[in-house]
């Protein structure tokens with residue numbers, strides 16, 4: 001997904017794997033947004049869970065995959 005830095009306003013990409021890792025972290029830690037660090041200015045950007053889910057529509061909650 002493409003993110004525009006909220007601080008320096010430069011765009012940068014977040015890989016699908018990174019999006020999925022972020023969603024897993026949000027789910028297990030019960031958070032509503034994820035801090036993504038800008039590669040240009042290295043400051044944190046808040047990305048909402050809804051935005052991440054839009055970028056990875058096939059993502060499933062971790063507990064739905066391991067049912068044992």
Ligand SMILES: [Zn+2]
Nearest residue numbers: 005008038041
């Ligand atoms: Zn930045």
